[in-house]
Amino acid sequence: MDDSDDGGPRRIELASHKDFAFLIANVRAAAAEHLHAAFPPQSNGGEDELRNEIEAIVDSPSRSGSRKSSIPPMPSEEASISYEPFDAEKRARVAALVSQEEALLEQVAAMKRAGALDAAATGRGVDGSDALLLLLLPPPLERQEGVEERFRGAVGALGRLKRDMPSVVAKMERARVAGEYVRDER
Structure with a gap:
């Protein structure tokens, strides 16, 4: 299978981690050669900031992996379990x-x-x-019982109104439709 259809380099399949390390070392050596050719060391021995930044980018570990390379899983060494002697x-x-x-x-x-x-x-x-x-409580008010009774009555009336309101609205709607029907028939 060839991944060169997308115009990029073909996919590299490596047999071991050593192959990957070898390729990375060769790429870094080639990058260092190009870096020395493009930015020769200064004769006065001073630091070249641009050269240092480019070297840092070339040597950075984030550049060492590529989505175009794959390493098949290698058998890993089992971690040896060591037990500590009993300590009273x-x-x-x-x-x-x-x-x-x-x-x-x-x-x-x-x-x-x-x-x-x-x-x-x-x-x-x-x-x-x-x-x-x-x-410690203040004395009861003179009209307290009457006020409470009227309040309970008002709450009850509101409850009945809330309960009966949908049926009243439906009756009004039916009456309106019937009135329009009678009016249009004349």
Whole structure:
């Protein structure tokens, strides 16, 4: 299969990572030759900023890979697993930390239970002091009951209106259509 249809270079298939490293080294050497030809070193020994920037671009690792190259997967070396010898001090430290964690969890659970009991006791204390709260409340208004009754009646009427409104609108629409029909028949 030839990838040269798109006008670019053909795809390079490499057999190993060493082939890739060899190609990169050759490309960098050729780039260095062209760089020396285009930007010869200065005779006074000074730094050439443009030359340094171009060298940095040529040597950058981001330029080392290409989408036109592929390296088949090579068998990788298995990572060797090494075990540390048993350490009694570390085992004791782990056991101490586990017991400390359990103690802290028990403390948290006890605090949750105590908090709930305190809240319940506080609630019971408020219930006992209702008489004191009644003394602190202002006296009821003279027309309070009448105002509340009228408000409940208005809320009920609005509820009925909201419930009945769609049927009333439908009746009005039917009446309008019937009126237009009678008017057009004459």
